[in-house]
Amino acid sequence: MPPLSAGRRVLLLAGGTEQAIDIEQAVAAGYTIVDLSDDWTPYIFAEHQAPDGRVLPNRYRRVFIGLANDKLDEDGEPLPAGSQNYLELYGIPPSLSVLRARFIEDGERSCDAPAPAQPPATKKAGDAAILAAAEHRLACEGLLGKDSRHKRGTMDDGLRQAIKRFQQKHMIYEGHGLQLRTREALGRPLVDNDHRAFARVLRERVVSAAGVVEDGSVEGTKSGAPTYVTVAGDRQAVRNLADELTDAALKQMGLTTPADTLAFFKRHPPSDFTRMRVAVKLPLLPEYYGPMMDIQFVIDRGDIWYDLPFDDKGTYAPQGRKKYPQFVLYVKHRGQRIPLARWRSTIGGWRAEQASDGYEYFRYKGSDVGPRVIRNVVAGPVWIAPASTPIRGLVKVKRVRNKREPVVNYDELGPGYLSAYGLVAGYLVTPGQAGRPDFDNGIRIHGSSEYLSMYSANGYSHGCHRLPNHLAIRLYSFVLKHRTVRLIGDQPADFARQFLKGDDAFEIRIPSRGYAFYLDPPLPVEVLEGDIKGAVKSPILTYVPKPGTRYPGPPPAAPNSPEARAGGVPDPVDTKKGAATPNEPEEKP
Amino acid sequence: MKWLVMLAGVALAALSALAASPTPGTPDAGVASDGGLSPTVRILIQTVPAVDRTVVSWGGKLLGVLRQRKPLIVERPRDSGPLDIVLRAQGYVPVHTRAYTFTDGKLYVRLTPVGEKKSLFGYRTEIPDAGAEAGSPLSPRADGGPPPN
Numbered sequence: 001m002p003p004l005s006a007g008r009r010v011l012l013l014a015g016g017t018e019q020a021i022d023i024e025q026a027v028a029a030g031y032t033i034v035d036l037s038d039d040w041t042p043y044i045f046a047e048h049q050a051p052d053g054r055v056l057p058n059r060y061r062r063v064f065i066g067l068a069n070d071k072l073d074e075d076g077e078p079l080p081a082g083s084q085n086y087l088e089l090y091g092i093p094p095s096l097s098v099l100r101a102r103f104i105e106d107g108e109r110s111c112d113a114p115a116p117a118q119p120p121a122t123k124k125a126g127d128a129a130i131l132a133a134a135e136h137r138l139a140c141e142g143l144l145g146k147d148s149r150h151k152r153g154t155m156d157d158g159l160r161q162a163i164k165r166f167q168q169k170h171m172i173y174e175g176h177g178l179q180l181r182t183r184e185a186l187g188r189p190l191v192d193n194d195h196r197a198f199a200r201v202l203r204e205r206v207v208s209a210a211g212v213v214e215d216g217s218v219e220g221t222k223s224g225a226p227t228y229v230t231v232a233g234d235r236q237a238v239r240n241l242a243d244e245l246t247d248a249a250l251k252q253m254g255l256t257t258p259a260d261t262l263a264f265f266k267r268h269p270p271s272d273f274t275r276m277r278v279a280v281k282l283p284l285l286p287e288y289y290g291p292m293m294d295i296q297f298v299i300d301r302g303d304i305w306y307d308l309p310f311d312d313k314g315t316y317a318p319q320g321r322k323k324y325p326q327f328v329l330y331v332k333h334r335g336q337r338i339p340l341a342r343w344r345s346t347i348g349g350w351r352a353e354q355a356s357d358g359y360e361y362f363r364y365k366g367s368d369v370g371p372r373v374i375r376n377v378v379a380g381p382v383w384i385a386p387a388s389t390p391i392r393g394l395v396k397v398k399r400v401r402n403k404r405e406p407v408v409n410y411d412e413l414g415p416g417y418l419s420a421y422g423l424v425a426g427y428l429v430t431p432g433q434a435g436r437p438d439f440d441n442g443i444r445i446h447g448s449s450e451y452l453s454m455y456s457a458n459g460y461s462h463g464c465h466r467l468p469n470h471l472a473i474r475l476y477s478f479v480l481k482h483r484t485v486r487l488i489g490d491q492p493a494d495f496a497r498q499f500l501k502g503d504d505a506f507e508i509r510i511p512s513r514g515y516a517f518y519l520d521p522p523l524p525v526e527v528l529e530g531d532i533k534g535a536v537k538s539p540i541l542t543y544v545p546k547p548g549t550r551y552p553g554p555p556p557a558a559p560n561s562p563e564a565r566a567g568g569v570p571d572p573v574d575t576k577k578g579a580a581t582p583n584e585p586e587e588k589p
Numbered sequence: 590m591k592w593l594v595m596l597a598g599v600a601l602a603a604l605s606a607l608a609a610s611p612t613p614g615t616p617d618a619g620v621a622s623d624g625g626l627s628p629t630v631r632i633l634i635q636t637v638p639a640v641d642r643t644v645v646s647w648g649g650k651l652l653g654v655l656r657q658r659k660p661l662i663v664e665r666p667r668d669s670g671p672l673d674i675v676l677r678a679q680g681y682v683p684v685h686t687r688a689y690t691f692t693d694g695k696l697y698v699r700l701t702p703v704g705e706k707k708s709l710f711g712y713r714t715e716i717p718d719a720g721a722e723a724g725s726p727l728s729p730r731a732d733g734g735p736p737p738n
Contacts, residue, residue, distance in 0.1 A: 077670035358713035400673045401648025407673045500709035507686035
């Protein structure tokens, strides 16, 4: 039998052996093909073909792959040799080759802190011991070096930066201190953390291959998982498919322990991961799965405050919330509305805005309420900053050809994991009636790397509903696989605008708005009003001077269109035709 | 001032239209002899208005000098990342801009005379007898704070 070509070969790992089999035979036998190749991307960044067979290239695909492989930086320029990106926390998991190198290196060393001679006698001594152990571990992992500007024994900026890098490496959503999950990870052997990273990386690939989204987030602490009634009349709980399928894959591949996985990586040189696909038999999916699913998004805005966030003396006035904004994904099945995922999200609040007099004011950036639809999903979306964006955030300093230069902050604009729209966005619109075009109020449900805006008590957006990047990727990949989609591809933009900062002009140049998919029929979204707190019962629409700031005169008129209340400009283009995005600026999401 | 900004915006949009990139997925000007895309792209850089001498730098590297109406043409490996460049001309506000290498492209960069700096967005209206700005009582990290464990 002739050897299988790389394009047809998949690996079957079973009973401690590895066997190459033909991909078609594997699929016919009921296996799911999980792609472990280094050039893997989530579905939204995969190479898609137009109906005529042409591949429609995605500008961000190369950057995504380069970031995952520690080859490129966020601009798509070469990363210095030996540098690591650690972007899993922001939605870009490392490639298998990167994980392999981590495993191989860590398998031959230990970063365990030396055990203290005796237990600390006081809490102060205990805290000092925790700090010292963290310093040791972070230095050993190469995250706290001589140039870290850290003074031993102090929780300073240098140490916080090292902790932040550690959290990025191990996907820990915490503030940049020694909190519980961070401490736990710091205390684990290196390869244990590496194995957890491998399981997370495999989870994204399995979830992508199976086209599922359920992750256990709908399970209540007391009530357990919600249930639904099957065709057979049984009551079934909503499963955590992300965990269930990943565990099944790990078991079949024989990679359930750090030692197993280290051995697997030792068996396979980096070149094997140029193209590696494995065949796994996954548990059957629930009966509500199909090529076309009746999906709905619901946003509950939670507790809402329209009052000014300061009193008449200019003192900050806290606006406590008990109920935070939530995103829920439902599927309708046999007359039931079944929740599949429930995640923390954001709504708008009081934000700084640049007025036409060159000064910043406060403005309430609300989130629309009521029924909406999503027609356009954009991978690698680009946010075109409107003139009202504070200029201080539009410039950053970057090393360009060995010289530090101020440049336009494209991190914010995108495409990229730090972009205001994150790695993927769905564009909410009010459907046009009687042949009129849709109304786009600038609100999106999108990924974001600002995870603290979702998980902190004081977190707000500019009106959009944010999700962590990796969840937004899973969500929209799931949607695109279970709805009728027309591929639009790259959307050239040719946008340019200059602004002044200091004595120099900076020119924003945007060649593309991202890579678009058009949902037909559109996806319904319902935004619930939430509970209005405080004395003010509707949004204040004017600019509000910042306390303590001197201004040249009264505030200029704020843009007085309905869309300006929440953010965004109306879309003059008939989005029903799939021309998703005009070359006009949008309010910050 | 507003109409000046608008006028500049219209002019810029028109120039940008001139510089439109080819539609992705269709061959651009850099088609290789075998029909595939060439390994390099060509980026044409010109200023509006054309001035005597404009120095174009890319970080510490001098990329070239524009003289009057003769554009600067830069050739770079295709899809090799963007070029953050600075254009400097005597009597004009320096401009920091970006060129892309995804396809061949044309970059028409508007230069503003130093004396007309106030026509650029972001120019701050002066406050007579202005005092120090006290800033906001709000935390600058309104989105910050640790999440619950």
